[in-house]
Amino acid sequence: MFIVWMIFLFFTFREGHGYQYETKYFTVPVDHFSFALNATFKMRYLVNNTHWNQESGPILFYTGNEGDIKMFAENTGFMWELAEQLKASVVFAEHRYYGESLPFGNKSFSSEENLGYLTAHQALEDYVDLITNLRGAKDIPVISFGGSYGGMLTAWFRMKYPHIVQGAIAASAPILEFEGMNKCSAFYRIVSSDFRSASDECADSVRNSWGAIDQLAKSADGLAWLSKAWSTCKPLTKASDITDLKDWLVDVYTNLAMTDYPYPTSFLMPLPANPILEVCQYLRDPKLGAKELLGQIFKGVSVYFNYTGKAKCLDVESADGALGDQGWDFQACTEMVMPVCSDGVNDMFEAKPWDLNKYSADCTKKFAWVKPQPDLVAKRYGGREMAKLSSNIIFSNGLRDPWTSGGVVESLAPTVLSIIIPEGAHHLDLRASNVADPDSVKNARNLYKKHIRNWIRQYKEK
Known part of the structure; x- marks a missing residue:
């Protein structure tokens, strides 16, 4: 049984850094996986349809990160530039428990019980419901974008819901920054x-x-x-x-x-x-x-x-x-357990080995009943192996970005590609074009455009 909650509450017109968008709210269940909890909340999203051709244009969808969605909308200029070229709608969806999208209002962080619905899995279900509603009865291709944690979400979104999103640009997405997948140093x-x-x-x-x-x-x-x-x-x-x-x-x-x-x-x-x-x-x-x-x-x-x-x-x-x-x-103390360590010899930091027991104890001090699950992401999303079985994903990694340590740095399948940007910092490629951009960033964006057009064409020809 699948329930879509479709209440649009109100919108306002906002402008940030030259980008104009409507602020809207979409009602979703607090818990997508149990009907025992009869509760909903208002998820915020930002939308701009200035250039959208509703008959043939795609939806460019940003999977929101661990913060106010306006910050990401105003720092992801590539999507805005692409929307004009593709006659697309631009949508930035806010992640539950961040910004204004608080399932229990000002009590969202008051107890572990209220916090228990803060997971990537629940957030992805929110995005499924929102896109399903935005599409309505129309056959509209959706291309997903995200940087950092948002990039992880956008990659998992394509892996888990290929019928919802037709391609994904996952910038600086450390989906391998987990136990047993990389070196903590x-x-x-x-x-x-x-x-x-x-x-x-x-x-x-x-x-x-x-x-x-x-x-x-x-x-x-x-x-x-x-x-x-x-x-x-x-x-x-x-x-x-x-x-x-x-x-x-x-x-x-x-x-x-x-x-x-x-x-x-x-x-x-x-x-x-x-x-x-x-x-x-x-x-x-x-x-x-x-x-x-x-x-x-x-x-x-x-x-x-x-x-x-x-x-x-x-x-x-x-x-x-x-x-x-x-x-x-809370997420870092439950599902997003990313081991990092330093030795003070091969880096400029104090020597701090990775100690899961200490990490767990520190989490218990913050959240009484919480216990980190270092293998949860691997079990739920599959890491490198799951990506190999997927399609239409581009992972980008900047060599100046520390999160490249957990990034996908080699292509895993014919249409699961890895792009290396030598001069790139954290998801620089998703930012707006700038005269100071290195050629490697310009080349990466041109490659994205080529593949995105191909993904859209494939969807329309199916």
Whole structure:
């Protein structure tokens, strides 16, 4: 039995970064797999039909990520450009539990019971219902797009529901970033190589900074100096504060690698072009004393958290801007268990082996009854083997993107292709065209257009 919930509630006209869209809401079940829970919620989606030929044009559908869907709509310009060329409708669907799509309103994160419906599987079912409704009785081809976690979803969408979506562009999609599928050390090695490509001194300065932080953290005076020198919003007074600071730094370096675009952007934070080069101009002498070295580190990371000069203090609570930390923490503690580790020798980080027991214990502290399932994704979506059996999927990977560590980096079947973008950071290929784009990105987009047109043609000829 299949129920489609079809209540359109209201829409408004919005504009962001030059892209205009209607904001709509579509009612879906909280639980697609049990009729015992008679509850629904309003899933938000954004749509633009300016160029759509409703008789022959496709739907270009973005599978929303772990954040407000507007952020992704305004940073995925390739779809908007393609819509004009293909006379297509553009739809950006918001992932449940992110942005405004909250199944239990302001109580969505209040208990593990309410959070239990936050899974990729449920989100994909939401997208199935929405597309089914948008199509109505018409035979309309749908091409799915997504970057990062959204790229994983778009690949799984095509694998699991080939009758719903006719092709998929999965950019920076780490569907192999799971237990037994890759080496846990690969992620931080790529981050480190990005910084080392700017200069050896830059990467070595970061590596030496961890010991410098520990040296100052040994005394109250050292902590007081660090709090003042780094303008922290809250004084650093105890060991857990130092742990939080180090975790924040790791996130910052990772995000800089992900968003190392060749032109200014504001995806996670407002950043200049080639932000790693901007950071590394301050990190030229890894042999400085602790205070001098950390003074330089602070100038470097200020490029990330305070490029606009508007930040009054350093808040180490989050480095991810508009991403939905609450929801992703839960997913990471249940189905999205992605092992990463560092050794402090082949990367610029402190040595931290992957420890599933510790990881599970930390998750239990956050969510009482939750236990990570490191093999769930492999069982549910099949990883490399499932992809081999699929068709009409293009995986793209930028060599400057740390998530390439879990990406599909070789073609798996005649129509399951892998595209490598040497100069590419995190899903750079899905962004709008820019004069600073390297040729490898331009070539990738041209290849996507060729295959998308072919997928649409095949669908119409069936």
